[in-house]
Amino acid sequence: QSALTQPRSVSGSPGQSVTISCTGTSSDVGGYDYVSWYQQHPGKAPRLIIYDVSKRPSGVPDRFSGSKSGNTASLTISGLQAEDETDYYCCSYAGSYSYVFGTGTEVIVL
Amino acid sequence: QVQLVESGGGVVQPGRSLRLSCAASGFTFSSYAMHWVRQAPGKGLEWVAVISYNENKKYYTDSVKGRLTISRDNSKNTLYLQMNSLRTEDTAVYYCARDPHGGYGFFDYWGQGTLVTVSS
Numbered sequence: 001q002s003a004l005t006q007p008r009s010v011s012g013s014p015g016q017s018v019t020i021s022c023t024g025t026s027s028d029v030g031g032y033d034y035v036s037w038y039q040q041h042p043g044k045a046p047r048l049i050i051y052d053v054s055k056r057p058s059g060v061p062d063r064f065s066g067s068k069s070g071n072t073a074s075l076t077i078s079g080l081q082a083e084d085e086t087d088y089y090c091c092s093y094a095g096s097y098s099y100v101f102g103t104g105t106e107v108i109v110l
Numbered sequence: 111q112v113q114l115v116e117s118g119g120g121v122v123q124p125g126r127s128l129r130l131s132c133a134a135s136g137f138t139f140s141s142y143a144m145h146w147v148r149q150a151p152g153k154g155l156e157w158v159a160v161i162s163y164n165e166n167k168k169y170y171t172d173s174v175k176g177r178l179t180i181s182r183d184n185s186k187n188t189l190y191l192q193m194n195s196l197r198t199e200d201t202a203v204y205y206c207a208r209d210p211h212g213g214y215g216f217f218d219y220w221g222q223g224t225l226v227t228v229s230s
Binding site: 047091 | 145147154155156157160167169171172205211214215216217218219220221222223
């Protein structure tokens with residue numbers, strides 16, 4: 001199972017919006033509505049911020065939103081803040097109780 | 111509150127074994143599927159294994175099949191990962207994570223991780 005493809009980095013100024021893409025295949029992203037996104041600060045455990053493509057767990061700001069079209073999922077961060085600067089990973093169910101993560105994206109706040 | 115605490119990591123020689131533990135608290139452990147996810151130094155996340163709430167189903171990523179075994183003891187609220195025939199490429203921080211979707215969903219709580227270093 002190959003990792004899902006994410007851009008290495010995206011950047012934006014405070015208050016702007018950035019979007020991270022996550023491209024897979026019809027066997028993972030395109031085949032199931034089980035895409036999730038994780039935020040990970042250096043040296044820390046990942047934190048769930050989006051699940052089932054577009055749902056937000058309680059406590060996650062509504063600045064974070066998710067969507068999917070075909071084999072590509074996206075995470076959008078609106079109203080970018082300094083504390084959003086860190087790494088983000090997508091993950092998709094890939095059938096037969098297997099999962100695949102994305103390659104990871106660093107968000108840079110200019 | 112939900113807590114997951116991993117232990118058992120360390121430095122081990124190639125070919126040797128190690129057992130990781132993940133102690134769960136703050137929720138009904140026996141009702142949830144659980145996973146192991148790992149992250150090699152400076153690299154991305156990699157899903158390793160999942161076990162159903164009642165231990166009936168266990169699944170692994172291809173690279174660890176036959177060498178790593180996931181198990182659980184619901185009476186002790188503990189998840190395990192038995193790691194045999196370790197390879198240098200198994201070097202990573204190993205996280206346990208809870209799955210509220212029955213094993214085909216997502217990971218809503220994570221432990222802090224335990225580092226496994228395989229080196230001669």
